[in-house]
Amino acid sequence: MSDTHAQSVAFVRETEIPPAPPPEAQSGAVRWMQQNLFSSVFNSILTVISFTFIAWLVINVYPWFANGIWQADSIRECRELLDGKTGACFAVLTERWNQLLFGFSYPVEGYWRPTTAFVLLLVSIAPVLARGRLPNAMFILTAIYPFLAYWLIWGGTIMTPVVALVGFVVGYMAYSRLVTRSFAMGAFGGTAAAIVTWYLGGFLVDAMPNFLALAEVPSRSMGGFMLNLILGTVCVSLSIPLGILLALGRQSNMPIVKGICVVFIEFIRGVPLITLLFVANVVLAYFLPPGTTFDLILRVIIMITMFSAAYIAEVVRGGLAALPRGQYEAADSLGLDYPQAMRLIILPQALKISIPGIVNVAVGLFKDTVLVSVISMFDTVGMIRGPIQQSTNWLGIYWELFGFAALLFFIVCYSISQYSQWLERQLQTDHR
Amino acid sequence: MTENTAMQVSEEVAIEIRNMNKWYGTFHVLRDIDLTVQRGERIVICGPSGSGKSTLIRCINALEEHQKGSIVVDGTVLSSDLKNIDKIRSEVGMCFQHFNLFPHLTILENCTLAPIWVRKTPKREAEETAMHFLEKVKIPDQANKYPGQLSGGQQQRVAIARSLCMRPRIMLFDEPTSALDPEMIKEVLDTMIELAEEGMTMLCVTHEMGFARQVANRVIFMDAGQIVEQNEPEEFFNNPQSDRTKLFLSQILGH
Ligand SMILES: Nc1ncnc2c1ncn2[C@@H]1O[C@H](COP(=O)(O)OP(=O)(O)OP(=O)(O)O)[C@@H](O)[C@H]1O
Ligand SMILES: [Mg+2]
Numbered sequence: 001m002s003d004t005h006a007q008s009v010a011f012v013r014e015t016e017i018p019p020a021p022p023p024e025a026q027s028g029a030v031r032w033m034q035q036n037l038f039s040s041v042f043n044s045i046l047t048v049i050s051f052t053f054i055a056w057l058v059i060n061v062y063p064w065f066a067n068g069i070w071q072a073d074s075i076r077e078c079r080e081l082l083d084g085k086t087g088a089c090f091a092v093l094t095e096r097w098n099q100l101l102f103g104f105s106y107p108v109e110g111y112w113r114p115t116t117a118f119v120l121l122l123v124s125i126a127p128v129l130a131r132g133r134l135p136n137a138m139f140i141l142t143a144i145y146p147f148l149a150y151w152l153i154w155g156g157t158i159m160t161p162v163v164a165l166v167g168f169v170v171g172y173m174a175y176s177r178l179v180t181r182s183f184a185m186g187a188f189g190g191t192a193a194a195i196v197t198w199y200l201g202g203f204l205v206d207a208m209p210n211f212l213a214l215a216e217v218p219s220r221s222m223g224g225f226m227l228n229l230i231l232g233t234v235c236v237s238l239s240i241p242l243g244i245l246l247a248l249g250r251q252s253n254m255p256i257v258k259g260i261c262v263v264f265i266e267f268i269r270g271v272p273l274i275t276l277l278f279v280a281n282v283v284l285a286y287f288l289p290p291g292t293t294f295d296l297i298l299r300v301i302i303m304i305t306m307f308s309a310a311y312i313a314e315v316v317r318g319g320l321a322a323l324p325r326g327q328y329e330a331a332d333s334l335g336l337d338y339p340q341a342m343r344l345i346i347l348p349q350a351l352k353i354s355i356p357g358i359v360n361v362a363v364g365l366f367k368d369t370v371l372v373s374v375i376s377m378f379d380t381v382g383m384i385r386g387p388i389q390q391s392t393n394w395l396g397i398y399w400e401l402f403g404f405a406a407l408l409f410f411i412v413c414y415s416i417s418q419y420s421q422w423l424e425r426q427l428q429t430d431h432r
Numbered sequence: 433m434t435e436n437t438a439m440q441v442s443e444e445v446a447i448e449i450r451n452m453n454k455w456y457g458t459f460h461v462l463r464d465i466d467l468t469v470q471r472g473e474r475i476v477i478c479g480p481s482g483s484g485k486s487t488l489i490r491c492i493n494a495l496e497e498h499q500k501g502s503i504v505v506d507g508t509v510l511s512s513d514l515k516n517i518d519k520i521r522s523e524v525g526m527c528f529q530h531f532n533l534f535p536h537l538t539i540l541e542n543c544t545l546a547p548i549w550v551r552k553t554p555k556r557e558a559e560e561t562a563m564h565f566l567e568k569v570k571i572p573d574q575a576n577k578y579p580g581q582l583s584g585g586q587q588q589r590v591a592i593a594r595s596l597c598m599r600p601r602i603m604l605f606d607e608p609t610s611a612l613d614p615e616m617i618k619e620v621l622d623t624m625i626e627l628a629e630e631g632m633t634m635l636c637v638t639h640e641m642g643f644a645r646q647v648a649n650r651v652i653f654m655d656a657g658q659i660v661e662q663n664e665p666e667e668f669f670n671n672p673q674s675d676r677t678k679l680f681l682s683q684i685l686g687h
Contacts, residue, residue, distance in 0.1 A: 324530075326528060326530055326532035327532060327534065329532060330528065330532035330533070330534070332494075333493055333495060333524075333525075333526040333595075334521070334522075334545070334550065334594070334595075334598060335518050335519075335521040335522030335546060335550045335598065336549060336550060337514075337518055340549050340550075345534055348536050349535070352536070
């Protein structure tokens, strides 16, 4: 300290320099434009071209929106109303609104059921997404939601989902009793207890088919954006845990487990989703004993879940590999066993690294649900290309319908992506 | 220091290693290791890089598997039986060169995790124990920070506290100070000296010769996977027997 002082020249300021405002060009819009839009000749040319393009787009598209017709019964009526002007025929959206959202054979008087299920979905995933900012009691709703939603959408007696739920609860209780002795015993006992409960509960369901029953709606009546949402939520929430298990299995020391996981992942990743959907639609029927009806939606859910689980497994494996070996060793050296080390130390960190990748797969999966239109299911795209575009009233209408479908998907996918960015910021604790 | 070396060493055996051998593939890392550690003994292991020091102490809590010979820790034979391995690991604390704290948990959570999940201690009690040991390593005020917000020396002291929270009977240290700046080395060594004075059984891989002179009962010199020489610190430093030891000591004390 004193050394440096001794070497520097003595200097003491006697007058204060008064504060001055920044020079004009340093701040404000002019400076921003100079820096960002016109910083070089090349940049200026790009700016001019881009602005011209945007202006052209707005000038051409704006009248199409502004002149849009919202009330009409057919494309002919639309054209008459437009009277030669350019303009969109949004009337198809208002007239076919319910079909776009629910498909064409869901009973009209039951529309409130999927709508309620959708609202409850938002409420019940909130505590999962908000990470401890909401009361823990809300997790009860999350736990019963799948059963409630099934009852609301498919109908039938409430006993079916209740028995299913009770089976899980009984199985879990048996598991937690027995797992203290050994994991294998817990797993086996839990499964057995659940199966027995379901078997016995089956009689109860048969005995009272009208207890708190909603009109039954068969799976083939599901359609529209509702079908995309059902497939999307169910498959995402099933494929994340399955993907994690596959990733852990692939890292396992047990050669059989590892082998099964590797073969599964590599096989699924090597096959296009469309192929799997055709398998679900046609081929599976050959393998099933004749006369069994194995719900088509269930088959499709299984296929899409397997498909995205394989991708999620690879994403999670990347996250696992990115963790330093020291984390595994520290967990081991403290005496944590394998499940504890995974759940408390390894997965929280590996999943955090994997969030962008998992979200990528989830968004992709959600958009891929429109592929079911290829196996003649009437999801949003299936409805548009089938019943709506082929009706005589709306023959030849494209932009409005597909634009609307794109908007629906964009809203969902953009929200997912915004959420994941928020989550990543929340989990930022390492301050590296 | 004479006072320290005179500290009680009981006749009870804490670790007994017999004729232990380990290979990495075909590479023979540890050859015929024989080592008996009494309860309360403080042993410093040194030797050139790659001589197998880390491998040796990692074998003691089964982070590495040995292929031949036997290791008995606290009366429990180390075999491939997972029950025994978990038992030994919960009795043996370990500190690593790179601390290996859990970055997604706070300091307090780092310290309470294993007691809660392995020992099934109630959370309140585990937190009290954790605060006790954090006070001992002199950083109770950092309890709610994350590891990434602490200096290297503080992180290593947290790592020591984390191990101590399991109330281990034996502590293993693998070069706990070699990733630290000089001024932080002292704070970590002070913590370790305090621990030694309380009679903890310690095995410590380190090149801090001052520390070895002050606390060790025995210094072990390893080279090429073998124990070449072991002796009391005074004898070891002043009167080394083998040429390899002399060369090594002249290199690290020499400059
Ligand atoms: N996982 C491994 N696979 C193969 N060889 C290894 C592995 N780990 C260590 N080795 C080798 O075993 C030898 C002993 O390694 P070890 O880490 O025990 O040395 P060390 O004495 O601790 O050295 P340092 O002072 O550099 O830490 C080295 O030659 C090293 O290259
Ligand atoms: Mg080492």
